[in-house]
Amino acid sequence: MHEQPIKFYQTGTFTVGNRLLPPEQRTVQSRIKRYNSLNSGHRACQGCGEALGARYCVDAAMEAANGRLIAANATGCLEVFSTPYPETSWQLPWIHSLFGNTAAVATGIAAALKVKRAKGERRHIRVIAQGGDGGTTDIGFACLSGMFERNDDVLYICYDNGGYMNTGVQRSSATPPAARTATTPSLEGALGNAFGQGKFLPEIALAHGIPFVATATVADLHDLEAKVRRAMEFHGARYLHVLVPCPLGWGFPSHETIKMARLAKESGIFPVFAAESGEVVASAPIRRKVPVEDYLRPQKRFAHLFSPTLNLAALARLQELADRNIRKYRLLPETL
Amino acid sequence: MFEQIEGSRAVAKAVALCRPEVVCAYPISPQTHIVEALAEMVSSGVLSPCEFINVESEFAALSVAIGASATGARSYTATASQGLLYMAEAVFNAAGLGLPIVMTVANRALGAPINIWNDHSDAMALRDAGWIQLFAEDNQEAVDLHIQAFRLGEELSLPVMVCMDGFILTHAVERVDLPTQAQVDAYLPPYSPRQVLDPAEPVSIGAMVGPEAFMEVKYLAHAKQMEALRLIPQYAEEFRAIFGRPSGGLAHAYRTEEASTIVVAMGSVMGTIKDVIDEMREAGHAIGALGITLFRPFPTAAIVAALRGARRVVVLEKSLAVGLGGILATNVRMALAALPIDVYTVIAGLGGRAITKRSLHALFRRAEKNDLDSLTFLDLDERLVARQLAREKERRKSGPVAENLLRDVGVIAARNY
Ligand SMILES: Cc1ncc(C[n+]2csc(CCOP(=O)(O)OP(=O)(O)O)c2C)c(N)n1
Ligand code: SF4
Ligand SMILES: [Mg+2]
Numbered sequence: 001m002h003e004q005p006i007k008f009y010q011t012g013t014f015t016v017g018n019r020l021l022p023p024e025q026r027t028v029q030s031r032i033k034r035y036n037s038l039n040s041g042h043r044a045c046q047g048c049g050e051a052l053g054a055r056y057c058v059d060a061a062m063e064a065a066n067g068r069l070i071a072a073n074a075t076g077c078l079e080v081f082s083t084p085y086p087e088t089s090w091q092l093p094w095i096h097s098l099f100g101n102t103a104a105v106a107t108g109i110a111a112a113l114k115v116k117r118a119k120g121e122r123r124h125i126r127v128i129a130q131g132g133d134g135g136t137t138d139i140g141f142a143c144l145s146g147m148f149e150r151n152d153d154v155l156y157i158c159y160d161n162g163g164y165m166n167t168g169v170q171r172s173s174a175t176p177p178a179a180r181t182a183t184t185p186s187l188e189g190a191l192g193n194a195f196g197q198g199k200f201l202p203e204i205a206l207a208h209g210i211p212f213v214a215t216a217t218v219a220d221l222h223d224l225e226a227k228v229r230r231a232m233e234f235h236g237a238r239y240l241h242v243l244v245p246c247p248l249g250w251g252f253p254s255h256e257t258i259k260m261a262r263l264a265k266e267s268g269i270f271p272v273f274a275a276e277s278g279e280v281v282a283s284a285p286i287r288r289k290v291p292v293e294d295y296l297r298p299q300k301r302f303a304h305l306f307s308p309t310l311n312l313a314a315l316a317r318l319q320e321l322a323d324r325n326i327r328k329y330r331l332l333p334e335t336l
Numbered sequence: 337m338f339e340q341i342e343g344s345r346a347v348a349k350a351v352a353l354c355r356p357e358v359v360c361a362y363p364i365s366p367q368t369h370i371v372e373a374l375a376e377m378v379s380s381g382v383l384s385p386c387e388f389i390n391v392e393s394e395f396a397a398l399s400v401a402i403g404a405s406a407t408g409a410r411s412y413t414a415t416a417s418q419g420l421l422y423m424a425e426a427v428f429n430a431a432g433l434g435l436p437i438v439m440t441v442a443n444r445a446l447g448a449p450i451n452i453w454n455d456h457s458d459a460m461a462l463r464d465a466g467w468i469q470l471f472a473e474d475n476q477e478a479v480d481l482h483i484q485a486f487r488l489g490e491e492l493s494l495p496v497m498v499c500m501d502g503f504i505l506t507h508a509v510e511r512v513d514l515p516t517q518a519q520v521d522a523y524l525p526p527y528s529p530r531q532v533l534d535p536a537e538p539v540s541i542g543a544m545v546g547p548e549a550f551m552e553v554k555y556l557a558h559a560k561q562m563e564a565l566r567l568i569p570q571y572a573e574e575f576r577a578i579f580g581r582p583s584g585g586l587a588h589a590y591r592t593e594e595a596s597t598i599v600v601a602m603g604s605v606m607g608t609i610k611d612v613i614d615e616m617r618e619a620g621h622a623i624g625a626l627g628i629t630l631f632r633p634f635p636t637a638a639i640v641a642a643l644r645g646a647r648r649v650v651v652l653e654k655s656l657a658v659g660l661g662g663i664l665a666t667n668v669r670m671a672l673a674a675l676p677i678d679v680y681t682v683i684a685g686l687g688g689r690a691i692t693k694r695s696l697h698a699l700f701r702r703a704e705k706n707d708l709d710s711l712t713f714l715d716l717d718e719r720l721v722a723r724q725l726a727r728e729k730e731r732r733k734s735g736p737v738a739e740n741l742l743r744d745v746g747v748i749a750a751r752n753y
Contacts, residue, residue, distance in 0.1 A: 067535060068535040069535065070407070070533045070534075070535065072403060079543075079544075080544060083540055083543035083544060084543060084544045084545075084546065085540075085543045085544065085545050085549075088540035088543060090538070090540050091538060092535065092538050093533040093534055093535055093537075093538045093539060093541075094533075094538070094539075094540045094541065095403070095406050095533055095540075095541040095542050096540075096541070096542035096543060097399060097402050097403070097426070097429050097433070097542055098399070098425055098426060098429055100395070100425075101395060101396065101399035101402070101425075101426060104391065104395070104396040104399035104400045104402075104403065105399050105400070105402055105403035105406075106403060107389065107391075107396075107399075107400045107403060108358060108360075108389075108399065108400035108401060108402060108403020108404035108405070108406075108407070108409075108411070109403040109404065109406070109407045109533060110403075111358045111387035111389055111400065111403075111404050111409070112357060112358055112387075112403070112404040112405075112407035112408060112409035112411075113407060114385075114387055115357040115358065115385045115386065115387055115409055116357075116407075116408070116409070118384075118385035119385060122408075122534070125535060142392055142393060142395075142396070143392070143393075143395070143396050143399065145392065146391055146392030146393070146396055149392070150389070150390070
C-alpha cells in the first residue's frame with residue numbers, strides 16, 4: 001500500500017499522537033502492517049479496556065517475535081469474547097486450557113519448543129501467556145509463581161480489571177479496597193471490599209527476581225507497547241501487569257475507558273513502573289497530579305463513598321494508598 | 337535383555353526408550369522412583385533432547401504436559417492418589433483437547449484417612465475422564481503397556497493412563513525383559529499430531545462450544561475410545577511380532593475352559609488369584625480367572641465372550657463406590673446383564689490390606705456354594721466395626737473414627753507376629 005506523509009500539529013494535550021511522531025517511533029498499531037492478532041469482530045463490551053490492552057500487547061509481542069508467537073490464554077472475558085467456536089479473533093496459534101493453569105501450559109509450550117529447537121525444528125518461536133486478574137492473582141497464582149521461579153521462557157500478561165468480570169463482577173484479590181462488587185456489596189452503608197486485603201502481584205513477581213516486571217495502563221499505549229517490546233528483549237520469565245478499566249464492572253460510560261486508566265495513573269493509585277532482575281529501573285512520573293477522589297467519583301463501584309453521605313475516612317485511606325505509591329515508586333518530582 | 341530391576345526403574349527405562357520430549361515431575365509416593373530415574377537419565381544425557389520440568393504441583397505437571405503436547409511434543413508424567421485428584425481438572429481437559437499424553441498412575445488409596453498403600457480408588461475416581469486406562473498385572477506388562485500406550489494414544493489423539501499397583505509393582509524388584517531402542521523405534525513411529533500450535537498454521541485450540549455441538553463433540557470422544565477396542569488387540573499382536581512376547585490386549589483369560597466359576601480382577605492381584613486357581617484346579621474345582629487389562633474403554637464384548645460359559649462370576653476389586661458397592665463389578669454386571677450368570681462383588685485390599693491366598697481359597701469355595709452375599713468386604717474385621725458403631729451410639733462426641741479403630745487394633749509395631 002502507498003503511504004503519503006501528512007503533517008500534523010499538536011494542540012495542547014498531553015497525548016502525543018502517532019501522527020506527530022517520526023515513523024519509527026509510532027506504535028505497531030498505527031502501522032499498515034500491524035498483525036491484528038486479536039482481530040475485530042469479537043464480542044467484548046463497548047469500551048472494554050481488556051480488549052484494547054490485549055490488542056496492543058499481543059500485536060507488539062508479535063512484532064517483536066517476527067510473527068512467530070504462540071499464546072496461552074486463561075478462562076475469562078478475553079477468552080470468551082474472542083472465541084466461541086466456530087469464530088475466533090485470534091490470528092496467531094492460541095490455546096485455552098483452564099482458568100488456573102495458563103502459566104503452566106505456557107511453560108509446556110516453551111519446553112516443547114526448546115526440544116524442537118534442539119532437534120533443529122521450529123526455531124525462533126516465542127511464547128506469551130495471558131489472563132485476567134482473577135486467573136492470575138488468585139486461581140492461577142501457584143502455576144504463575146512456579147513459572148517465575150523456574151524462569152521459564154514466557155511473557156505473562158495480566159489484564160487487571162479489578163475483579164472476576166466474566167462471571168458477573170465478583171471480588172478478586174486485585175479488587176481495590178472499598179470497591180463494590182457482587183460479592184462485596186455496599187448495602188446498608190457497608191464499605192464494599194475490605195481494606196488491608198488483596199495483593200499487588202507486580203511486587204510479588206519482582207520478589208521472584210525474574211528478568212523483567214512492569215506495569216502499564218491502556219491510557220499510555222506507547223508505554224504499553226514499549227514495555228512489551230522491552231520484555232521481549234529478554235528470555236526467561238517476564239511479567240506485565242496492565243490496568244484495563246471495565247465499563248461494565250466499574251460502572252462508567254464506555255467512552256471513558258482511557259480517562260479512567262489515566263486517572264488511576266495520575267492519582268498514583270496505580271503505579272506505572274518497570275523492573276529488571278528484581279530492581280525497579282523506571283517509574284512513569286505523574287504529569288498532573290489529581291486527588292484519588294477524581295478517579296473514584298465517576299465509577300459506580302465507588303458510589304457508596306459519595307452518597308448518601310461522603311465517607312471521608314474511606315477516601316482518606318484510599319488517598320493514603322495513592323500517596324504511599326507516590327513515595328514508594330517516586331512518581332512525583334519532589335519524591336525523587 | 338533381561339534385568340533384575342525395580343518396577344519403577346523398568347518403567348522409567350521403557351518410557352525413555354519411547355523418546356519423550358517433555359517429562360513433568362511432582363513427587364508423590366509410590367510414583368517417585370519413576371520420575372527420579374527419568375531425571376537421572378535426562379541429567380546424564382542418556383535421554384536427550386528432553387526437557388525435565390520440576391513443577392510446583394500435579395495440576396501444573398499435567399498442565400505443562402498439555403502445553404507441550406499441544407505444541408507437538410511427546411509428553412509424559414506420573415502420579416498417584418492425591419496427586420491424581422489434585423490434577424483432576426486438567427485430566428478432563430487433556431482428554432477433551434485430544435492430547436496423547438501418557439501418564440503412569442502408581443495406584444494408591446485416597447484419603448482421608450491419608451494412606452500411602454495400594455488400591456485402585458485413584459484411577460477409578462477418574463475413570464470417566466476420557467482417558468484410556470490400562471492396568472498392568474506385573475512389571476513386565478507395565479513396561480510393555482507404556483510402549484503400547486504411546487502408540488495407541490498418538491494414533492487416536494487420546495491420553496492414556498497406565499495403572500500399576502503402588503509398591504506391589506513399583507517397588508518390587510523382579511526379572512524384566514527390557515526392549516532395545518531398535519525394537520521400540522520399529523514399533524513406535526514419531527508423534528504426528530492432528531492439531532498443533534504452529535505460527536505457520538495458526539489455529540485456536542480449546543475455545544468454547546455451546547449446546548449446538550457439545551453432544552456431538554462428546555459422542556465423538558466416546559466413538560474414539562470405542563475405536564481403541566479394535567486397535568488394542570492389533571497393537572498387541574504387532575507388539576508380539578517385534579518384541580517376541582504377548583503383552584497387553586483387552587483382557588487375559590486364565591484356565592477358564594469348562595470353568596463354572598470365574599474370578600475377575602485387575603492388576604497385580606491376578607498373580608495371587610492365579611496361584612489359588614492352580615491349587616483349586618489341582619483339587620478338581622472348575623474355576624478360572626479373567627484379568628482385565630483395559631478398563632476404559634470397557635471391553636464389554638471381550639468380557640462377555642470370556643465369561644459366557646460360567647455359572648457365576650466373582651469380581652474382586654480394590655475400589656469401593658461408597659453407597660453402591662463395586663465399580664469394576666458394576667461394569668461387569670452391565671456387560672453380563674442379558675446372561676443367566678450370578679455376579680458377586682468382593683471389595684478387597686483397600687489401603688494396602690493384604691489379599692492372601694488363604695482368604696481367597698475360602699472366598700472362592702463359598703462362591704462355588706453360592707454362599708456369598710452379592711457384596712462382600714474381604715477380611716473385614718467385623719468386631720472392630722461393631723465396637724466403633726457401639727461407641728458412636730453411646731456418645732455423640734466419640735472421637736475420630738480412624739483413631740478409635742487403631743486404638744482397638746493396638747500399635748502395629750508392638751504386636752507379636
Ligand atoms: C476452576 C474454575 N473456577 C471458576 C471458573 C469460573 N470463571 C470463569 S471466568 C471467571 C472470571 C475471570 O476473571 P478474571 O480472571 O479476572 O478475568 P476477567 O473476566 O475479569 O477478564 C471465573 C470465576 C472456571 N471457569 N474455572
Ligand atoms: S465485562 Fe469488562 S472486561 Fe469483560 S468484556 Fe465487558 S468491558 Fe471487557
Ligand atoms: Mg478480571
